[in-house]
Amino acid sequence: MALIGVFDSGVGGLSILDEALRQLPQHNFIYLADSANAPYGEKSTDWIALRSLKLCRYLVAQGCEAIVVACNTATAEAIAQIRLTLPQIPIIGVEPGIKPAAMQTQNGIVGVLATQATLNSDKFNALLATLPGDCQFIKQAGAGLVPLIESGQIDSVATLTLLEQHLTPIRLAGADTLVLGCTHYPFLSPLIRKIIGNEINLIDTGDAVIKQLARQLLLQIPNRNESNQSDDTNLGTLTFITTGDSNKLLKMSKQLLQSPLQLRQVSAQQLPQ
Numbered sequence: 001m002a003l004i005g006v007f008d009s010g011v012g013g014l015s016i017l018d019e020a021l022r023q024l025p026q027h028n029f030i031y032l033a034d035s036a037n038a039p040y041g042e043k044s045t046d047w048i049a050l051r052s053l054k055l056c057r058y059l060v061a062q063g064c065e066a067i068v069v070a071c072n073t074a075t076a077e078a079i080a081q082i083r084l085t086l087p088q089i090p091i092i093g094v095e096p097g098i099k100p101a102a103m104q105t106q107n108g109i110v111g112v113l114a115t116q117a118t119l120n121s122d123k124f125n126a127l128l129a130t131l132p133g134d135c136q137f138i139k140q141a142g143a144g145l146v147p148l149i150e151s152g153q154i155d156s157v158a159t160l161t162l163l164e165q166h167l168t169p170i171r172l173a174g175a176d177t178l179v180l181g182c183t184h185y186p187f188l189s190p191l192i193r194k195i196i197g198n199e200i201n202l203i204d205t206g207d208a209v210i211k212q213l214a215r216q217l218l219l220q221i222p223n224r225n226e227s228n229q230s231d232d233t234n235l236g237t238l239t240f241i242t243t244g245d246s247n248k249l250l251k252m253s254k255q256l257l258q259s260p261l262q263l264r265q266v267s268a269q270q271l272p273q
Contacts, residue, residue: 003028005059005067010038010150012184013070014256019206021259028236035244036273039146040073041115052078066090072182076121090216096181097203102135105177109136111170114181116141138173142166149184164195177201240268
């Protein structure tokens with residue numbers, strides 16, 4: 001089985017990891033959280049690019065045969081350089097699902113909740129320019145949400161209040177579709193529903209990202225990805241590595257992941273900054 005690295009600035013990438021554990025249960029995973037430096041969305045483009053490349057190089061040194069950059073900001077600012085520097089393995093990125101949103105919206109109004117760095121990035125705006133001009137995108141930076149999620153305040157009054165402020169322009173514009181443009185934000189789906197109801201269509205690209213990972217594994221690592229089926233005795237290992245508190249990351253993983261971690265061999269360790 002392949003060893004796959006999943007990298008994020010913090011716990012947001014757990015939403016991608018959860019999908020990976022569901023679709024590719026037989027593989028081994030390293031989840032790397034740069035929690036000491038989260039959030040990335042408020043940092044400079046150069047810093048994000050250099051830091052992301054450094055951590056991906058670390059994952060390659062650990063033996064990873066594929067890497068998922070499970071951070072929208074890192075994907076937007078760094079994935080081109082990462083792929084150029086590490087051409088020997090598949091590098092899978094994540095990006096806001098504005099294309100599927102444009103296809104699914106009924107009234108042509110789409111909200112995009114993302115970090116400011118993602119919204120400002122050349123990659124995001126180049127993708128936006130390819131979409132139909134009759135679709136209106138209401139772009140909203142979710143400033144302050146990632147630190148609240150990182151501190152475990154997913155259901156707090158503070159998070160609800162801040163999220164309501166960010167969603168107000170999108171709600172008032174009449175959007176019928178909302179793109180969750182940061183891997184942290186799927187964990188806020190229940191609060192989003194509480195604020196703007198069940199009628200709005202939420203776009204989360206986690207499923208598509210892992211399907212792309214599976215395709216790349218099949219192409220580049222033949223006979224490692226024969227089946228997505230696995231019994232409880234054939235699950236791969238899972239290692240959590242963080243520049244923050246490893247015990248905190250493990251605790252939050254148990255809270256946020258739907259996959260039953262008790263069925264796997266799980267370990268956690270700290271990485272110096």
